[in-house]
Amino acid sequence: MESTITVSPRGEERIRNGHFWVYRADVGGGQADSGAVVRVVGPGGRFLARAFFSDRSQITLRIVTKHDVPVDRGFWRARLEQAASFRARLDIDATAYRLVHGEGDLIPSLVVDRYGDYLVVQALSQGTDRLLPEITSLLGELEGPKGILARNDPRVRLLEGLEQTVTVLHGDIPEKVSVREGKIEYDVDLTHGQKTGAFLDQRENRQAAAQYVGGRVLDCFSYAGGFALQLASRADELTALDISEDATAMLARNAARNGLSNVQVRTTNVFDELRTLDRMGEKFDAIVLDPPAFAKSKAAIPKALSGYKEINLRALKLLKPGGFLTTCSCSYHVNESAFAEVVFDAALDARVDVSVVEKRMQGRDHPVVLGMPETYYLKCFILRKLE
Numbered sequence: 001m002e003s004t005i006t007v008s009p010r011g012e013e014r015i016r017n018g019h020f021w022v023y024r025a026d027v028g029g030g031q032a033d034s035g036a037v038v039r040v041v042g043p044g045g046r047f048l049a050r051a052f053f054s055d056r057s058q059i060t061l062r063i064v065t066k067h068d069v070p071v072d073r074g075f076w077r078a079r080l081e082q083a084a085s086f087r088a089r090l091d092i093d094a095t096a097y098r099l100v101h102g103e104g105d106l107i108p109s110l111v112v113d114r115y116g117d118y119l120v121v122q123a124l125s126q127g128t129d130r131l132l133p134e135i136t137s138l139l140g141e142l143e144g145p146k147g148i149l150a151r152n153d154p155r156v157r158l159l160e161g162l163e164q165t166v167t168v169l170h171g172d173i174p175e176k177v178s179v180r181e182g183k184i185e186y187d188v189d190l191t192h193g194q195k196t197g198a199f200l201d202q203r204e205n206r207q208a209a210a211q212y213v214g215g216r217v218l219d220c221f222s223y224a225g226g227f228a229l230q231l232a233s234r235a236d237e238l239t240a241l242d243i244s245e246d247a248t249a250m251l252a253r254n255a256a257r258n259g260l261s262n263v264q265v266r267t268t269n270v271f272d273e274l275r276t277l278d279r280m281g282e283k284f285d286a287i288v289l290d291p292p293a294f295a296k297s298k299a300a301i302p303k304a305l306s307g308y309k310e311i312n313l314r315a316l317k318l319l320k321p322g323g324f325l326t327t328c329s330c331s332y333h334v335n336e337s338a339f340a341e342v343v344f345d346a347a348l349d350a351r352v353d354v355s356v357v358e359k360r361m362q363g364r365d366h367p368v369v370l371g372m373p374e375t376y377y378l379k380c381f382i383l384r385k386l387e
């Protein structure tokens, strides 16, 4: 039997305004099992949607459809097929990309990433956690992967009362999976790497940034070399910085594997290193700033803004006139206009004039939903220092 949940007038308005979440405060009544798909009705009893129900999270309802249709195996199969056929339209020149991106594919809180013949899934709410056996079986049928890994270790699962686990759901998962992005090949550790193994959301921004690269290049917050490896073949020399020894070791191996002998890797704190480079009077033709999310919560915003300002100010000083800065923020708490403002502040303090070459966001395989600002998390500006 399907449970029915009634939302308040404000909850109904949110849904009508294009949002896919209803918070606990906007739920009027009704009970359901954790993770069940429920019927959502307005205060007058009119059908509004079907949604995943959570009995723990502040986000009580995550909408899966606004049509009055049964949510069964055929429904989920169609959703997964639609997600895959959209990716096929994108002509992705890489063997690693996001196959399912939660709300952007109308499967809220489900992530599926493809790494060659392997898939990595993340179930980030009670709804997708409960659905995981069905999703695994459908992915097996539709995609025929050699293995499916659940990277259910993100902390957000705790808000749903779910444990943090990493488990093989299907087939085998090797220690290293080799993938290709453009001309670059690299190894990914699906089980222990950051996120699901790599930062797939930056793929298109790396290609974009590479167009403007030449001469002496500095890649800050490199991880395993996402930007560095794409940029190196166009640079005379490239220096990559990351604080993690594991990351710089991976990067050095990846550079050697791709025959990129002009890449220098340094294990260091970017904040300190930018200051040192400035003191030494070093100059670069292109710089990339791809820091981790500085603002993981609303409370962290002021500190995050001062962090973004600091690195952008230093980088703009280190750039030669006519040089290019690719600067990113993946904190969704810092929206595009706040990020633009902080970068502008940095330019004013550095006393440089800057033009905007490109304003970009997360790759198209990570779709943003209009009406849901939470889904627009990655901002990437490519700037040119005028003099």
Ligand code: SAH
Binding pocket: 198, 199, 202, 220, 221, 222, 223, 224, 225, 226, 227, 241, 242, 243, 244, 247, 268, 269, 270, 271, 290, 291, 292
């Ligand atoms: N640019 C990468 C992804 C970067 S993720 C890509 O395209 O794949 C952010 C990285 O910043 C992580 O590898 C983390 O180890 C590193 N990091 C975090 N704080 C840092 C700091 N203060 N100095 C240097 N690196 C830092």
